[in-house]
Amino acid sequence: MALSKEQIAQRIAKEVKDGYYVNLGIGIPTLVANFVRDDISVEFQSENGILGMGPFPFEGEEDPDLINAGKQTITALPGASFFDSAMSFGMIRGQHVDLTILGAMEVSQNGDIANWKIPGKMVKGMGGAMDLVASAENIIVAMMHTNREGESKLLKECSLPLTGVKCVKKIVSNLAVLEIIDGKFHLLERAPGVSVEEIRKATEGDLVVKGDIIEMKF
Amino acid sequence: MIKKTVADVREACEGIEDGMTFMLGGFGLCGIPENIISELVRRNIQNVTCISNNAGVDDFGLGLLLKKHQIKKMISSYVGENAEFERQMLSGEMDVELVPQGTLAQRCEAARSGIPAFYTPAGYGTEVAEGKETREFHGKMYVMEKAFEADFSFVKAWKGDEAGNLIFKGTARNFNPAMCGAGKITVAEVEELVPAGELDPNQIHIPGIFIQRIFQGEKYEKRIEQLTVRKRN
Numbered sequence: 001m002a003l004s005k006e007q008i009a010q011r012i013a014k015e016v017k018d019g020y021y022v023n024l025g026i027g028i029p030t031l032v033a034n035f036v037r038d039d040i041s042v043e044f045q046s047e048n049g050i051l052g053m054g055p056f057p058f059e060g061e062e063d064p065d066l067i068n069a070g071k072q073t074i075t076a077l078p079g080a081s082f083f084d085s086a087m088s089f090g091m092i093r094g095q096h097v098d099l100t101i102l103g104a105m106e107v108s109q110n111g112d113i114a115n116w117k118i119p120g121k122m123v124k125g126m127g128g129a130m131d132l133v134a135s136a137e138n139i140i141v142a143m144m145h146t147n148r149e150g151e152s153k154l155l156k157e158c159s160l161p162l163t164g165v166k167c168v169k170k171i172v173s174n175l176a177v178l179e180i181i182d183g184k185f186h187l188l189e190r191a192p193g194v195s196v197e198e199i200r201k202a203t204e205g206d207l208v209v210k211g212d213i214i215e216m217k218f
Numbered sequence: 219m220i221k222k223t224v225a226d227v228r229e230a231c232e233g234i235e236d237g238m239t240f241m242l243g244g245f246g247l248c249g250i251p252e253n254i255i256s257e258l259v260r261r262n263i264q265n266v267t268c269i270s271n272n273a274g275v276d277d278f279g280l281g282l283l284l285k286k287h288q289i290k291k292m293i294s295s296y297v298g299e300n301a302e303f304e305r306q307m308l309s310g311e312m313d314v315e316l317v318p319q320g321t322l323a324q325r326c327e328a329a330r331s332g333i334p335a336f337y338t339p340a341g342y343g344t345e346v347a348e349g350k351e352t353r354e355f356h357g358k359m360y361v362m363e364k365a366f367e368a369d370f371s372f373v374k375a376w377k378g379d380e381a382g383n384l385i386f387k388g389t390a391r392n393f394n395p396a397m398c399g400a401g402k403i404t405v406a407e408v409e410e411l412v413p414a415g416e417l418d419p420n421q422i423h424i425p426g427i428f429i430q431r432i433f434q435g436e437k438y439e440k441r442i443e444q445l446t447v448r449k450r451n
Contacts, residue, residue: 047319048245049389056446064248064440065376065388071246071299072446082388084395084423085245085271086327089320093338112343123307123316124298130346131320134339165343 002174003191007218008142010035011189012101012172015140021045023092023132025102026070028142032101043079045097047088047128052080069128089128093135100136102129104143104168106158109205110183111168113141114160126163133164145173145202152204154178154185175199177216184208189216219414222382222432227257230405230431234263237290238369241326241397242270242280246299246443249390250279251374253407253435259283267291269366271322271393273303278441287311293366295319299443318346321363323393328365329400330428335364371401374435375424378408379417382426391423399428407435 003011005028013035016022023045024030033055036042044053046068053068054075062073076082083091091097106114113133116126133139146152154171171178176199177189184206190199190213200207224230231254234240240258244250255274258266259282268289274281283289284302291313297303306312317325318340328336337360341347351362373394376387384406386394398404411434426432 046389048248049392056448058450059447062442062445062447063388064442065390067246067248067389067443069245071248071443073442073444074446076388082386082391084386084391085319085323085393086396089323093320093340120308123304123314125294125296125316126318126341126346127296128319130318130344131338131340134342162344 001191001193003216006031008172008174010218011177011216012140012142015170016042016099018042020098021051021096022099022101023047023097025129027103029101029103030070045088045091046074047085047092049083049085049088050076050080052077054080089131092128092131095135095137097136099138099140100132101140101142102132104141104153106153106155106160107141107143107168107171108155108158109180109185111166111180112158113163113168114158115163117161119161129163133167136167139168139170141168141171143171143173145175145199152202154203154205156205175202186210187213189214191216192218219381220426221380222426222429223380223411224431224433226433227253227407227436230254230407230433231257231261233403234258234261234370236264237266239267239269239367241366241368241371241401242268243373243392243394243397244279245271245389245392247274247279247441249374249386249392249394250274251372251407252438254372254405255279255282258288259286262286262288264288265290267293269293269322269326269368271295271319273297273300275299275443276302278439291315293317293322295322316346323396325363325366326393326396326400329367330396330398333365335362337362366400368401369403371397371399371404373397373404373406375406375408377410377412377417378406378432379412379426380414380432382406382429382432383417383422384408384424384429385417385421386423395424398424403430404428405431407433409435409438
Protein backbone atom coordinates (compact mmCIF):
# COMPACT_ATOMS: atom_id res chain seq x y z
CA MET A 1 0.00 0.00 0.00
CA ALA A 2 1.21 3.45 -0.87
CA LEU A 3 1.52 5.79 2.09
CA SER A 4 -1.27 8.19 3.00
CA LYS A 5 -0.43 11.88 3.41
CA GLU A 6 -0.42 11.35 7.17
CA GLN A 7 2.02 8.45 6.84
CA ILE A 8 4.35 10.54 4.66
CA ALA A 9 4.30 13.16 7.43
CA GLN A 10 4.80 10.47 10.06
CA ARG A 11 7.88 9.12 8.25
CA ILE A 12 9.36 12.60 7.79
CA ALA A 13 8.83 13.32 11.49
CA LYS A 14 11.50 10.70 12.24
CA GLU A 15 14.06 13.01 10.58
CA VAL A 16 13.31 15.79 13.07
CA LYS A 17 15.99 15.73 15.78
CA ASP A 18 16.28 17.18 19.26
CA GLY A 19 17.23 20.86 19.20
CA TYR A 20 16.13 21.47 15.61
CA TYR A 21 14.56 24.68 14.34
CA VAL A 22 12.27 23.52 11.54
CA ASN A 23 10.45 25.34 8.74
CA LEU A 24 7.36 23.55 7.48
CA GLY A 25 5.84 24.29 4.09
CA ILE A 26 2.15 24.29 3.27
CA GLY A 27 0.29 20.97 2.77
CA ILE A 28 1.76 17.61 3.86
CA PRO A 29 4.74 19.31 5.62
CA THR A 30 2.35 21.09 8.00
CA LEU A 31 1.16 17.66 9.19
CA VAL A 32 4.67 16.71 10.30
CA ALA A 33 4.26 18.75 13.50
CA ASN A 34 1.57 16.29 14.64
CA PHE A 35 3.99 13.36 14.59
CA VAL A 36 7.17 14.72 16.12
CA ARG A 37 8.13 12.81 19.29
CA ASP A 38 7.14 14.71 22.40
CA ASP A 39 10.30 13.81 24.33
CA ILE A 40 12.48 16.06 22.13
CA SER A 41 12.69 19.86 21.92
CA VAL A 42 11.85 21.29 18.52
CA GLU A 43 10.78 24.78 17.46
CA PHE A 44 8.77 25.44 14.34
CA GLN A 45 9.47 28.57 12.32
CA SER A 46 6.87 30.15 10.12
CA GLU A 47 8.43 32.60 7.68
CA ASN A 48 5.81 35.29 8.21
CA GLY A 49 7.48 35.92 11.55
CA ILE A 50 7.20 33.43 14.41
CA LEU A 51 9.47 30.91 16.09
CA GLY A 52 7.77 28.60 18.55
CA MET A 53 4.58 28.11 16.58
CA GLY A 54 1.94 26.15 18.49
CA PRO A 55 -1.22 24.26 17.49
CA PHE A 56 -4.44 25.83 16.23
CA PRO A 57 -6.23 27.90 18.89
CA PHE A 58 -9.27 26.67 20.74
CA GLU A 59 -12.56 27.82 19.24
CA GLY A 60 -13.18 31.45 20.16
CA GLU A 61 -9.53 32.13 21.05
CA GLU A 62 -8.34 32.86 17.51
CA ASP A 63 -6.34 36.07 17.02
CA PRO A 64 -6.30 37.78 13.60
CA ASP A 65 -2.79 39.05 14.45
CA LEU A 66 -1.45 35.51 14.88
CA ILE A 67 -1.24 33.38 11.74
CA ASN A 68 1.19 31.02 10.00
CA ALA A 69 2.57 31.18 6.46
CA GLY A 70 -0.56 29.39 5.22
CA LYS A 71 -2.64 32.26 6.69
CA GLN A 72 -4.15 29.88 9.24
CA THR A 73 -4.83 31.02 12.80
CA ILE A 74 -2.28 29.53 15.23
CA THR A 75 -0.98 29.90 18.77
CA ALA A 76 2.43 30.76 20.20
CA LEU A 77 4.11 28.33 22.63
CA PRO A 78 6.07 29.37 25.73
CA GLY A 79 9.45 30.68 24.53
CA ALA A 80 8.04 31.86 21.21
CA SER A 81 9.18 35.06 19.51
CA PHE A 82 7.89 37.33 16.78
CA PHE A 83 10.02 39.14 14.19
CA ASP A 84 9.70 40.89 10.85
CA SER A 85 9.99 39.34 7.39
CA ALA A 86 13.52 40.64 6.74
CA MET A 87 14.81 39.05 9.94
CA SER A 88 12.84 35.88 9.22
CA PHE A 89 14.62 35.41 5.90
CA GLY A 90 17.88 36.41 7.53
CA MET A 91 17.35 33.33 9.70
CA ILE A 92 16.65 31.23 6.63
CA ARG A 93 19.41 32.52 4.32
CA GLY A 94 21.86 32.66 7.21
CA GLN A 95 21.29 28.92 7.72
CA HIS A 96 20.09 29.22 11.29
CA VAL A 97 17.10 27.00 10.51
CA ASP A 98 18.17 23.33 10.73
CA LEU A 99 15.58 21.62 8.56
CA THR A 100 13.21 22.67 5.80
CA ILE A 101 10.34 20.42 4.76
CA LEU A 102 8.39 21.36 1.65
CA GLY A 103 6.26 19.98 -1.13
CA ALA A 104 7.17 19.65 -4.82
CA MET A 105 5.51 19.20 -8.19
CA GLU A 106 8.71 17.77 -9.69
CA VAL A 107 12.20 16.85 -8.52
CA SER A 108 15.07 15.94 -10.82
CA GLN A 109 17.85 13.46 -10.16
CA ASN A 110 20.42 16.22 -9.70
CA GLY A 111 18.28 17.77 -6.94
CA ASP A 112 16.47 20.51 -8.89
CA ILE A 113 12.99 21.25 -7.60
CA ALA A 114 9.93 22.79 -9.26
CA ASN A 115 6.96 23.75 -7.11
CA TRP A 116 5.75 27.24 -7.92
CA LYS A 117 4.39 27.63 -11.40
CA ILE A 118 2.64 25.84 -14.25
CA PRO A 119 3.06 28.24 -17.18
CA GLY A 120 -0.22 29.62 -18.50
CA LYS A 121 -2.17 27.65 -15.93
CA MET A 122 -1.32 28.06 -12.30
CA VAL A 123 0.60 31.11 -11.17
CA LYS A 124 0.45 31.60 -7.47
CA GLY A 125 3.99 32.73 -6.84
CA MET A 126 6.97 31.24 -5.09
CA GLY A 127 6.35 32.75 -1.66
CA GLY A 128 9.37 31.87 0.47
CA ALA A 129 10.19 28.62 -1.36
CA MET A 130 13.06 30.00 -3.47
CA ASP A 131 14.77 31.53 -0.43
CA LEU A 132 14.30 28.31 1.53
CA VAL A 133 15.64 25.90 -1.07
CA ALA A 134 18.56 28.13 -2.03
CA SER A 135 19.76 28.42 1.56
CA ALA A 136 18.85 25.38 3.61
CA GLU A 137 21.50 22.70 4.11
CA ASN A 138 18.93 20.11 5.04
CA ILE A 139 15.85 19.90 2.83
CA ILE A 140 13.29 17.10 2.79
CA VAL A 141 10.69 17.04 0.05
CA ALA A 142 7.28 15.53 0.73
CA MET A 143 5.52 14.58 -2.48
CA MET A 144 3.45 12.11 -4.44
CA HIS A 145 5.66 9.85 -6.57
CA THR A 146 3.41 10.22 -9.63
CA ASN A 147 0.76 12.65 -10.89
CA ARG A 148 -2.93 11.87 -11.40
CA GLU A 149 -2.17 10.40 -14.82
CA GLY A 150 0.34 8.05 -13.23
CA GLU A 151 3.33 9.86 -14.72
CA SER A 152 6.51 10.10 -12.66
CA LYS A 153 7.32 13.31 -10.78
CA LEU A 154 10.86 12.09 -10.04
CA LEU A 155 12.52 12.96 -13.31
CA LYS A 156 15.81 13.08 -15.17
CA GLU A 157 15.14 16.79 -15.68
CA CYS A 158 12.30 18.98 -14.44
CA SER A 159 9.86 20.12 -17.11
CA LEU A 160 8.35 22.97 -15.04
CA PRO A 161 10.04 26.29 -14.16
CA LEU A 162 12.55 25.67 -11.38
CA THR A 163 12.33 26.86 -7.79
CA GLY A 164 15.94 25.95 -7.04
CA VAL A 165 18.86 24.03 -8.51
CA LYS A 166 20.77 21.08 -7.01
CA CYS A 167 19.28 21.59 -3.56
CA VAL A 168 17.12 18.57 -2.71
CA LYS A 169 18.88 15.75 -0.87
CA LYS A 170 16.04 13.65 0.49
CA ILE A 171 12.54 12.77 -0.71
CA VAL A 172 9.73 11.02 1.11
CA SER A 173 7.03 10.06 -1.40
CA ASN A 174 3.94 7.92 -1.05
CA LEU A 175 6.01 4.98 -2.37
CA ALA A 176 9.53 5.41 -1.01
CA VAL A 177 12.28 7.24 0.82
CA LEU A 178 15.04 8.30 -1.55
CA GLU A 179 18.28 10.18 -1.35
CA ILE A 180 19.92 12.12 -4.15
CA ILE A 181 23.61 11.27 -4.46
CA ASP A 182 25.86 12.14 -7.42
CA GLY A 183 22.98 12.94 -9.75
CA LYS A 184 20.92 9.80 -9.10
CA PHE A 185 17.98 8.75 -6.96
CA HIS A 186 19.09 6.18 -4.37
CA LEU A 187 16.31 4.05 -2.93
CA LEU A 188 16.50 3.80 0.86
CA GLU A 189 13.12 2.50 2.00
CA ARG A 190 9.89 1.34 0.41
CA ALA A 191 6.28 1.75 1.49
CA PRO A 192 4.71 -1.36 3.08
CA GLY A 193 3.79 -3.86 0.36
CA VAL A 194 5.27 -1.76 -2.45
CA SER A 195 7.91 -3.61 -4.46
CA VAL A 196 11.20 -2.22 -5.74
CA GLU A 197 9.91 -2.96 -9.23
CA GLU A 198 6.83 -0.76 -8.70
CA ILE A 199 9.05 2.08 -7.49
CA ARG A 200 11.34 1.64 -10.47
CA LYS A 201 8.34 1.88 -12.81
CA ALA A 202 7.14 5.06 -11.10
CA THR A 203 10.57 6.73 -11.27
CA GLU A 204 11.58 8.28 -14.60
CA GLY A 205 15.00 9.37 -13.34
CA ASP A 206 17.90 6.98 -12.75
CA LEU A 207 17.21 4.81 -9.70
CA VAL A 208 20.00 3.13 -7.77
CA VAL A 209 19.02 0.10 -5.70
CA LYS A 210 21.74 -1.36 -3.49
CA GLY A 211 21.17 -4.45 -1.37
CA ASP A 212 17.95 -5.16 0.47
CA ILE A 213 15.55 -2.26 0.69
CA ILE A 214 13.83 -2.03 4.06
CA GLU A 215 10.07 -1.81 4.25
CA MET A 216 8.72 1.11 6.32
CA LYS A 217 6.75 0.18 9.42
CA PHE A 218 3.92 2.16 10.98
CA MET B 219 9.88 65.82 20.14
CA ILE B 220 9.13 66.07 16.44
CA LYS B 221 5.45 65.58 15.95
CA LYS B 222 4.31 63.28 13.13
CA THR B 223 0.58 63.15 13.77
CA VAL B 224 -1.95 64.01 11.09
CA ALA B 225 -5.69 64.41 11.65
CA ASP B 226 -6.98 61.49 9.65
CA VAL B 227 -6.48 59.14 6.70
CA ARG B 228 -7.32 61.92 4.20
CA GLU B 229 -4.54 64.15 5.44
CA ALA B 230 -2.24 61.13 5.70
CA CYS B 231 -2.68 60.38 1.99
CA GLU B 232 -2.10 63.93 0.74
CA GLY B 233 0.19 64.07 -2.26
CA ILE B 234 -0.60 60.67 -3.69
CA GLU B 235 -0.97 60.73 -7.45
CA ASP B 236 -1.83 58.47 -10.36
CA GLY B 237 1.11 56.38 -11.56
CA MET B 238 2.98 56.33 -8.25
CA THR B 239 4.65 53.32 -6.62
CA PHE B 240 3.41 52.28 -3.18
CA MET B 241 4.73 49.78 -0.64
CA LEU B 242 2.06 48.20 1.52
CA GLY B 243 2.77 46.13 4.64
CA GLY B 244 0.97 42.96 5.62
CA PHE B 245 1.07 39.20 5.08
CA GLY B 246 -2.18 37.87 3.70
CA LEU B 247 -4.77 40.03 5.43
CA CYS B 248 -2.70 40.17 8.63
CA GLY B 249 -1.28 43.60 9.45
CA ILE B 250 -2.48 45.39 6.31
CA PRO B 251 -3.08 49.17 6.34
CA GLU B 252 -6.87 48.81 6.04
CA ASN B 253 -7.79 52.46 6.40
CA ILE B 254 -5.25 53.62 3.83
CA ILE B 255 -6.39 50.99 1.33
CA SER B 256 -9.99 52.25 1.73
CA GLU B 257 -8.76 55.79 1.07
CA LEU B 258 -6.89 54.70 -2.08
CA VAL B 259 -10.12 53.11 -3.30
CA ARG B 260 -12.14 56.23 -2.41
CA ARG B 261 -9.73 58.52 -4.25
CA ASN B 262 -9.84 56.19 -7.25
CA ILE B 263 -6.12 56.65 -7.75
CA GLN B 264 -5.08 55.04 -11.06
CA ASN B 265 -2.18 53.17 -12.66
CA VAL B 266 -0.36 52.49 -9.45
CA THR B 267 2.42 49.98 -8.83
CA CYS B 268 1.98 48.12 -5.54
CA ILE B 269 4.80 46.37 -3.71
CA SER B 270 3.12 43.99 -1.28
CA ASN B 271 3.77 40.37 -0.35
CA ASN B 272 0.21 39.40 -1.28
CA ALA B 273 -2.68 40.96 -3.16
CA GLY B 274 -5.48 40.54 -0.65
CA VAL B 275 -8.60 38.51 -1.38
CA ASP B 276 -11.34 39.31 -3.88
CA ASP B 277 -13.31 41.56 -1.51
CA PHE B 278 -10.74 42.78 1.02
CA GLY B 279 -7.27 44.27 1.21
CA LEU B 280 -5.60 45.07 -2.12
CA GLY B 281 -8.33 43.00 -3.80
CA LEU B 282 -10.49 46.12 -3.47
CA LEU B 283 -8.11 48.11 -5.70
CA LEU B 284 -7.79 45.21 -8.13
CA LYS B 285 -11.53 44.99 -8.55
CA LYS B 286 -11.59 48.63 -9.66
CA HIS B 287 -8.62 48.12 -12.01
CA GLN B 288 -6.54 50.73 -10.18
CA ILE B 289 -3.38 48.64 -10.17
CA LYS B 290 -1.08 48.71 -13.19
CA LYS B 291 1.60 46.50 -11.72
CA MET B 292 1.94 44.23 -8.67
CA ILE B 293 5.24 43.22 -7.13
CA SER B 294 4.52 40.28 -4.81
CA SER B 295 5.76 36.86 -3.73
CA TYR B 296 2.47 34.98 -3.49
CA VAL B 297 -0.92 35.76 -4.98
CA GLY B 298 -2.73 32.44 -4.67
CA GLU B 299 -5.71 33.66 -2.66
CA ASN B 300 -7.09 36.05 -5.20
CA ALA B 301 -9.02 34.77 -8.22
CA GLU B 302 -9.46 38.22 -9.80
CA PHE B 303 -5.72 38.78 -9.51
CA GLU B 304 -4.96 35.56 -11.35
CA ARG B 305 -7.47 36.47 -14.04
CA GLN B 306 -5.98 39.95 -14.62
CA MET B 307 -2.46 38.53 -14.63
CA LEU B 308 -3.13 35.68 -17.06
CA SER B 309 -5.13 37.96 -19.40
CA GLY B 310 -2.29 40.50 -19.41
CA GLU B 311 -4.45 43.35 -18.03
CA MET B 312 -2.03 43.77 -15.17
CA ASP B 313 1.74 43.51 -15.07
CA VAL B 314 3.12 41.25 -12.34
CA GLU B 315 6.63 40.81 -10.97
CA LEU B 316 6.90 37.77 -8.72
CA VAL B 317 9.76 38.06 -6.24
CA PRO B 318 10.99 35.49 -3.70
CA GLN B 319 9.64 36.47 -0.30
CA GLY B 320 12.98 37.00 1.40
CA THR B 321 14.22 39.02 -1.56
CA LEU B 322 11.07 41.17 -1.36
CA ALA B 323 11.71 41.90 2.32
CA GLN B 324 15.39 42.61 1.73
CA ARG B 325 14.69 44.93 -1.21
CA CYS B 326 12.55 46.98 1.20
CA GLU B 327 15.12 46.93 3.96
CA ALA B 328 17.90 47.83 1.50
CA ALA B 329 15.87 50.83 0.32
CA ARG B 330 15.43 51.96 3.90
CA SER B 331 19.11 51.49 4.75
CA GLY B 332 20.74 53.13 1.73
CA ILE B 333 22.00 49.88 0.20
CA PRO B 334 21.39 50.08 -3.58
CA ALA B 335 21.77 46.35 -4.25
CA PHE B 336 22.74 43.08 -2.60
CA TYR B 337 23.42 39.43 -3.44
CA THR B 338 21.12 36.58 -2.48
CA PRO B 339 21.16 32.87 -3.32
CA ALA B 340 17.36 32.86 -3.78
CA GLY B 341 16.31 32.24 -7.36
CA TYR B 342 19.75 31.41 -8.75
CA GLY B 343 19.34 29.12 -11.77
CA THR B 344 15.62 29.95 -12.10
CA GLU B 345 13.73 32.41 -14.29
CA VAL B 346 13.86 34.93 -11.42
CA ALA B 347 17.58 35.36 -12.11
CA GLU B 348 17.20 35.88 -15.87
CA GLY B 349 18.93 39.07 -17.01
CA LYS B 350 20.39 39.71 -13.57
CA GLU B 351 24.02 39.86 -12.58
CA THR B 352 25.22 36.70 -10.81
CA ARG B 353 28.39 36.20 -8.86
CA GLU B 354 30.21 33.53 -6.89
CA PHE B 355 31.11 33.99 -3.24
CA HIS B 356 32.78 31.20 -1.25
CA GLY B 357 31.97 28.63 -3.93
CA LYS B 358 28.23 29.40 -4.10
CA MET B 359 26.31 31.36 -6.72
CA TYR B 360 24.30 34.48 -5.89
CA VAL B 361 21.95 36.82 -7.77
CA MET B 362 22.18 40.60 -7.53
CA GLU B 363 18.90 42.21 -6.49
CA LYS B 364 18.22 45.94 -6.28
CA ALA B 365 16.59 48.04 -3.58
CA PHE B 366 13.04 49.14 -4.32
CA GLU B 367 12.19 52.72 -5.15
CA ALA B 368 8.77 53.78 -3.93
CA ASP B 369 6.94 57.09 -3.53
CA PHE B 370 5.03 56.04 -0.42
CA SER B 371 5.31 53.29 2.20
CA PHE B 372 1.99 52.48 3.87
CA VAL B 373 2.33 50.47 7.07
CA LYS B 374 0.12 49.37 9.92
CA ALA B 375 1.20 49.01 13.54
CA TRP B 376 -0.54 48.10 16.78
CA LYS B 377 0.50 51.11 18.85
CA GLY B 378 2.23 54.31 17.95
CA ASP B 379 2.99 57.66 19.53
CA GLU B 380 2.98 61.27 18.32
CA ALA B 381 6.70 61.00 17.53
CA GLY B 382 6.00 58.20 15.05
CA ASN B 383 7.47 55.40 17.17
CA LEU B 384 5.82 52.06 16.42
CA ILE B 385 5.09 48.77 18.17
CA PHE B 386 3.69 45.81 16.26
CA LYS B 387 1.69 42.85 17.53
CA GLY B 388 2.15 39.14 16.81
CA THR B 389 2.69 38.15 13.21
CA ALA B 390 1.04 41.41 12.07
CA ARG B 391 4.61 42.74 12.13
CA ASN B 392 5.68 40.89 8.95
CA PHE B 393 6.65 43.30 6.13
CA ASN B 394 5.71 46.49 7.97
CA PRO B 395 9.04 47.25 9.71
CA ALA B 396 11.17 46.73 6.58
CA MET B 397 8.95 49.13 4.64
CA CYS B 398 9.26 51.93 7.23
CA GLY B 399 11.55 54.53 5.72
CA ALA B 400 11.85 52.57 2.47
CA GLY B 401 9.54 54.84 0.47
CA LYS B 402 10.07 58.61 0.11
CA ILE B 403 7.22 59.19 2.55
CA THR B 404 6.14 56.61 5.14
CA VAL B 405 2.61 56.77 6.47
CA ALA B 406 1.77 54.65 9.50
CA GLU B 407 -1.73 53.84 10.66
CA VAL B 408 -2.11 52.47 14.18
CA GLU B 409 -4.86 50.93 16.26
CA GLU B 410 -3.93 53.09 19.22
CA LEU B 411 -2.16 56.45 19.06
CA VAL B 412 -0.75 57.69 22.36
CA PRO B 413 1.07 60.88 23.47
CA ALA B 414 4.88 60.85 23.33
CA GLY B 415 6.33 59.39 26.49
CA GLU B 416 3.67 56.75 27.00
CA LEU B 417 5.49 54.00 25.11
CA ASP B 418 8.52 52.46 26.79
CA PRO B 419 11.54 53.32 24.57
CA ASN B 420 12.86 49.80 25.27
CA GLN B 421 9.84 48.29 23.57
CA ILE B 422 9.82 50.37 20.36
CA HIS B 423 10.21 48.23 17.21
CA ILE B 424 10.57 51.11 14.73
CA PRO B 425 11.83 54.57 15.73
CA GLY B 426 9.86 57.62 14.56
CA ILE B 427 12.69 58.87 12.33
CA PHE B 428 11.45 56.50 9.61
CA ILE B 429 7.86 57.77 9.80
CA GLN B 430 6.60 61.05 8.31
CA ARG B 431 2.88 60.77 9.10
CA ILE B 432 0.98 58.81 11.72
CA PHE B 433 -2.71 58.54 12.51
CA GLN B 434 -5.12 56.30 14.37
CA GLY B 435 -7.29 54.25 12.02
CA GLU B 436 -11.02 54.85 12.31
CA LYS B 437 -11.86 51.15 12.53
CA TYR B 438 -10.20 47.78 12.04
CA GLU B 439 -12.00 44.80 10.60
CA LYS B 440 -8.88 42.58 10.85
CA ARG B 441 -10.43 39.85 8.78
CA ILE B 442 -9.20 36.25 9.25
CA GLU B 443 -8.33 34.50 5.99
CA GLN B 444 -8.17 30.87 7.18
CA LEU B 445 -9.94 30.27 10.45
CA THR B 446 -8.42 27.10 11.90
CA VAL B 447 -9.33 26.01 15.43
CA ARG B 448 -9.31 22.89 17.56
CA LYS B 449 -12.12 21.62 19.72
CA ARG B 450 -11.93 21.71 23.50
CA ASN B 451 -12.01 18.27 25.03
